[in-house]
Amino acid sequence: xxxxxxxxxxxxxxxxxxxxxxxxxxxxxxxxxxxxxxxxxxxxxxxxxxxxxxxxxxxxxxxxxxxxxxxxxxxxxxxxxxxxxxxxxxxxxxxxxxxxxxxxxxxxxxxxxxxxxxxxxxxxxxxxxxxxxxxxxxxxxxxxxxxxxxxxxxxxxxxxxxxxxxxxxxxxxxxxxxxxxxxxxxxxxxxxxxxxxxxxxxxxxxxxxxxxxxxxxxxxxxxxxxxxxxxxxxxxxxxxxxxxxxxxxxxxxxxxxxxxxxxxxxxxxxxxxxxxxxxxxxxxxxxxxxxx
Amino acid sequence: xxxxxxxxxxxxxxxxxxxxxxxxxxxxxxxxxxxxxxxxxxxxxxxxxxxxxxxxxxxxxxxxxxxxxxxxxxxxxxxxxxxxxxxxxxxxxxxxxxxxxxxxxxxxxxxxxxxxxxxxxxxxxxxxxxxxxxxxxxxxxxxxxxxxxxxxxxxxxxxxxxxxxxxxxxxxxxxxxxxxxxxxxxxxxxxxxxxxxxxxxxxxxxxxxxxxxxxxxxxxxxx
Numbered sequence: 364x365x366x367x368x369x370x371x372x373x374x375x376x377x378x379x380x381x382x383x384x385x386x387x388x389x390x391x392x393x394x395x396x397x398x399x400x401x402x403x404x405x406x407x408x409x410x411x412x413x414x415x416x417x418x419x420x421x422x423x424x425x426x427x428x429x430x431x432x433x434x435x436x437x438x439x440x441x442x443x444x445x446x447x448x449x450x451x452x453x454x455x456x457x458x459x460x461x462x463x464x465x466x467x468x469x470x471x472x473x474x475x476x477x478x479x480x481x482x483x484x485x486x487x488x489x490x491x492x493x494x495x496x497x498x499x500x501x502x503x504x505x506x507x508x509x510x511x512x513x514x515x516x517x518x519x520x521x522x523x524x525x526x527x528x529x530x531x532x533x534x535x536x537x538x539x540x541x542x543x544x545x546x547x548x549x550x551x552x553x554x555x556x557x558x559x560x561x562x563x564x565x566x567x568x569x570x571x572x573x574x575x576x577x578x579x580x581x582x583x584x585x586x587x588x589x590x591x592x593x594x595x596x597x598x599x600x601x602x603x604x605x606x607x608x609x610x611x612x613x614x615x616x617x618x619x620x621x622x623x624x625x626x627x628x629x630x631x632x633x634x635x636x637x638x639x640x641x642x643x644x645x646x647x648x649x650x651x652x653x654x655x
Numbered sequence: 656x657x658x659x660x661x662x663x664x665x666x667x668x669x670x671x672x673x674x675x676x677x678x679x680x681x682x683x684x685x686x687x688x689x690x691x692x693x694x695x696x697x698x699x700x701x702x703x704x705x706x707x708x709x710x711x712x713x714x715x716x717x718x719x720x721x722x723x724x725x726x727x728x729x730x731x732x733x734x735x736x737x738x739x740x741x742x743x744x745x746x747x748x749x750x751x752x753x754x755x756x757x758x759x760x761x762x763x764x765x766x767x768x769x770x771x772x773x774x775x776x777x778x779x780x781x782x783x784x785x786x787x788x789x790x791x792x793x794x795x796x797x798x799x800x801x802x803x804x805x806x807x808x809x810x811x812x813x814x815x816x817x818x819x820x821x822x823x824x825x826x827x828x829x830x831x832x833x834x835x836x837x838x839x840x841x842x843x844x845x846x847x848x849x850x851x852x853x854x855x856x857x858x859x860x861x862x863x864x865x866x867x868x869x870x871x872x873x874x875x876x877x878x
Contacts, residue, residue: 445854467807467809467814467815467816469816469823470806470807470816470823470824472824473823473824481807483807483808483809484854484857485854486807486809486810486811486812487809487811487814488811488812488851489811489852489853489854492851492853493854503854519815520815521815525818525819525820526817526819526820526833528820528832528833528836528837528840529813529815529817529820529830529833531836531845532812532813532832532833532836532848533813533815535812535848535849536811536812536813538849539811539812539849539851542851543851551815594815594816594817594818594823595815
């Protein structure tokens with residue numbers, strides 16, 4: 364099912380994501396697309412993820428449309444000013460892309476071109492608002508569009524934080540994104556179901572679907588790395604222990620992911636699986652979670 | 656010299672919605688020279704605010720508002736009048752507003768837009784505090800500038816990359832938005848965070864011809 368229809372039907376919605384490579388080789392992405400066809404409701408394509416230069420989200424989304432998938436065009440505010448962002452939204456519409464996910468974007472110094480200028484002409488809330496205006500038939504300068512867009516707009520939220528201020532600010536910004544036009548949310552990876560429940564108790568009142576982020580663990584080292592370096596990701600010690608004791612780390616990682624999906628099932632409207640290199644294993648996770 | 660211009664009076668009245676008592680601050684440094692915050696402008700603002708039904712609990716013109724310690728010592732004798740006010744209106748540059756906001760636990764509204772710092776960073780040394788954006792947002796953010804306090808210059812909230820209150824880009828630095836949150840909580844104005852701020856007009860940030868080249872530009876033209 365397509366993303367919008369899936370969310371509107373009330374079914375537990377599954378999205379996943381692919382990251383284009385550095386270069387023009389699209390064979391792996393097309394292979395993944397074939398494997399995912401009919402198994403997920405939407406596929407995000409990351410936009411220069413971690414500020415590392417690579418093939419763009421727009422071209423890749425267009426390839427996925429051709430393959431019959433429903434891509435979610437991720438757009439960060441880091442690299443383009445409002446002229447380029449709006450133009451790429453028009454491009455995306457022409458390529459048959461239906462969904463856009465508006466995000467701030469990692470700072471250039473975190474990526475492989477730390478010498479690049481950072482743009483942030485618009486912020487993520489303003490980008491959501493811009494897309495709504497373009498759906499209504501106008502650009503940011505108030506000019507009428509000759510043919511408007513028709514995007515289903517999403518945004519992101521980090522449900523687990525390490526300070527009270529960060530938690531409240533996430534909820535405030537989430538509400539602002541909804542008022543600006545966001546119709547669904549995907550979250551940072553969740554490993555602590557109780558903490559996520561606490562977040563959802565507050566976010567529920569907004570009545571906008573939330574897809575909880577799932578990143579399958581590959582190793583103890585990966586879990587520790589994320590705990591140390593990735594904001595908003597907290598892998599509890601008991602999961603790290605479970606990984607450490609497992610003989611077959613791959614199977615264990617996929618099992619934990621499937622278990623998390625089932626534990627989160629009653630708390631939110633779906634999951635967003637970020638497999639980070641394990642895209643081909645997504646169907647296996649869905650099978651383990653009895654979602655196929 | 657830091658060049659500023661007064662915000663439209665309607666915008667100032669919007670800031671003061673729900674606040675009846677105001678204390679006005681002027682600056683006898685650059686704002687006086689810009690004719691935006693010297694004694695004549697403070698008196699004019701007092702008249703305008705009273706005409707709009709506000710009660711002005713007091714006023715003061717300090718040289719320089721960007722000197723935090725000086726602001727604190729000059730306001731101490733006026734503490735009664737300051738504390739009686741719901742908020743303060745500062746007719747000064749962005750650095751001056753932030754300096755006042757850092758010493759008074761009350762909302763401090765900017766009365767001016769800073770259009771050029773002219774190479775000066777004011778008397779509050781240590782870090783850059785004003786980007787001379789020409790459309791001051793300090794009213795919404797509790798007197799802490801999101802353009803300078805946030806590494807990504809985000810104006811509608813944080814990016815979500817902070818870790819234990821520290822910035823993702825510069826971990827030595829606190830997350831600007833967590834500072835803004837703490838300040839707004841302290842002055843009871845967290846409601847400000849819910850307001851959507853539309854895209855900025857970056858045209859207002861470009862230096863105007865009269866501030867380009869050297870400070871002698873006008874004289875050079877005359878020769």
